[in-house]
Amino acid sequence: MSLINSGGTDTSNTHEHDEHEHAPDLTERTPLLNDLRAHEAEHQFLTVPVVRAESKALIGLAWPVSLGYIINMCLNLAQIFSVGHIGTTELAASALASMLCNVTGYSVGMGMASALDTLCSQSHTGSKDPHALGKHMQRGIVIMGVFSIPIATLWLFAGELLLLLGQHEDIAKLSGQFARYAIIGLFPYLVNECMKRFLQAQGIMKAGMVVSFIAALINIFLQWLLVWSPIAIGVIGAPIATAITFWTLPIFTWMYIKFVAGGSCWGGWEWREALDMQQIWEFVKLGFPCVLMTCSEWWAFEVIALAAGWLGDKELAAQTIALTTCSLAYVVPLGLSIAASTRIGNSLGANAVRTARAAALAGVILAACIAVISCSTLFAVRNQWGWLWSADPEVVRLVASILPLAAMFQLSDAVGAVAGGVLRGCGRPDFGAYINLVGYYVIGLPLGFMAAFKFGMDLAGLWVGLTVGLISCSAVTIFVIYRMDWAAEAERARVRIAKEHAQFADLPGSLEPTDQLEAESEV
Template identity: 30%
Template structure:
């Protein structure tokens, strides 16, 4: 059989036993897959772990810097809002909260549906799928932005219906109307960042973010102070900065040539085959929104406590604090998600498991560091934002609880990254729903309003949610079958690529039938062989036809096999199957 498995073998291999053994050994060796473990037997588990930690750090560290830069942008906007007076600050803050709930959280969550597709496709070297996923996701976010924009236009009516102050609602409406173009910027920015990150390209994103933030201050000064646009200028400055970031990223992609392997041009294929994307995007969106909305509900509950003015203000400071701390575990989760997705796509389940293990171990270190930070700054942190004694006291009391929450939040966030890398966002959504809303919310309400813990009870409810969440997440990850996940990655990439390759394969099939029709008379029984291949699979027919066209029928093997039609059919089908 071996002598028929390569068209380059001659008749000498039949008569010369030594040559036959050498050729057989060569063929068997070629069929053995290359494994880095066999190529580098001297590598220890420690060296592999260190190497993986470096890969994750190369992605996560630039993402941390980018997160800090974007966080500073929001702080700059708040400073310019504060200079416009108390009404502008209240209206702008309300508008930003409304935009986060109804717009930005949805766009961010939906965009994460492309993360496992791009990560696994890049690992499998199916580079063109990245460009196709980018087009589909941008188009999806554009479509979703339309109802979001309609909701924003009617925000004042919604706020008044909920009993908000008329003046504050008017200011909030003004801010959000001038933020409408930001939906367009975010619809491009989120997928573009994921497109680059799935290829482990994160440092250029940091440079582009640095450039946009450097321009953010003068843009604010120009629109707010020079042109006296007030709250409208703050909103337009944020939009302008985001478009600067999008533009700089596009320029980088073009100049660097990153797009060459992954971009097949704008294709009508982006209008088809959305099932795989939506099956990942919708659960990802639900998971993100459930966590984002928790904090907004907490602010609403603060208004029902004994001292609503102080508790709402303190809650605002604490949410800003948690947003600052969240930059670190979220960046780690991005790195872990990328590495897990790449390795599963490359069919390296053990390396994917190692990446998840290294990431989770690092997350516990981050959680302990966050706890130490919260405890150390508890007496001075609030004074950076206000001089009100009640607000400072409430903030100082709750900061250690936040530190304990981060002990669970850091591993939980990283675990969500592992689930995204394995294309299981639905599992993450179920965990968040159960732990935050079926455990954390009842505990928070009971402790705050019935057990006498007041403001502290809300954060103890969050602690219960984070604790149950991390325990559930670790159980799920510990029971993960990584071999099965590698197989699922093949199926995911196959499902996505089937839609992209369908038309191309149809064209190849037409060419194959035309080119192979001339072979029918050259080998007895070849029509029966074509039927066998067609039954075998559609793709094997295309492969068989292409190889039949390229096969050198003048070789001795072909000449000899013409006299035995059954031998030809059997060995030729074996040869096609083994080589593909």
């Protein structure tokens, strides 16, 4: 596959790939390669038109992802809404089980699947094997199956674990039941994460949005059928409905791949490569830092939630409102983060160094704009926002007191999210993992606990710690990106792809990791 240096095509070519026929010497990736290489003839310094073009490309990639995550949040909200109208104990058990499953299962699996953000996006433009993405996805599915075993075992004894952690017996017992039924949907949920990244690497972002919308409608019906209808089975029907819905996710995603877009990168199941231990180990080596990068932030918020509970019920309610608000605000930069990861990975795979730099800069600028909007909005509604969630004046007062801190938190949260996407696109999640671990667990949490419990700042003190920790993470990550050698990162991507081809030398058109790679990287 040649990298054509002609003028760029419309950036919409990177969003949804059509299955049109091309001339024999072209491939369906040619429009994308033209687009990525369009800026390479420019002079060394990035120009405003180049950054503007990359900004438009990122926005086009990001909005379906953000909307898809908003719809996906409705899956959990439907279960909470369904259970919450039964009783307080049931609601508490559902929330506790959800927290346990997120911390011990979904966050770990999603972090490991994030290795595909690097592998698939770079291979899509850099590999001569048209089915390289499908092989990466196969290895991801195998790894998700292995990871599901210890996670499911832990969930099987979730009730006993929660009792050991001091939870009330009735709540712990019901939470354990919720977690056991959640096992049914664990593996298909993680498989769908791999399939989504397989499509996103090709620039096919709308699939997740469409599938999540269909699944959300199915979940609403199942929640009614199993919890509230004349044939309902009671409160336990809620996690069963969610688990069944999770099984529909990979089914509908597969249908999208087969009948809509993305199927050309799937060459069928190949056990030899899917179970190749060397390639699986390479996947895990890249995925483990992604797990630390994802989970370190996720777990820090759960620790803060537990600490808020020690302060009192009203503080916990205010913390829940503030955290849910920040989670909603995070959806937009999260979509932009995935868009940046895809765009930069594609660029490095195509050796389009200047495009990768421009995409990173455009992503950070867009994130800063989003951050300012989120910060201003939260600060403006701080005194009224709590009334949407609670009728307790004290809870509303507490929410109003910490929303300015949550608003400041947004300034670095959005930038940090996109910066993390840049690192994943480059295949450098290890940098993000180290930065997050230090920022949250060396700076943020200790500072927050000291401010809250030693200096009497209570809930505001916990948020001071979180904010300082995240600002530290974002600042260091931006500095790392600023100092990044993009030509070297493109070379790393090419060598990674070449090593994979060298192992399977019988593949037609396989690459060889020769010294020519080093010579080309200097051009």
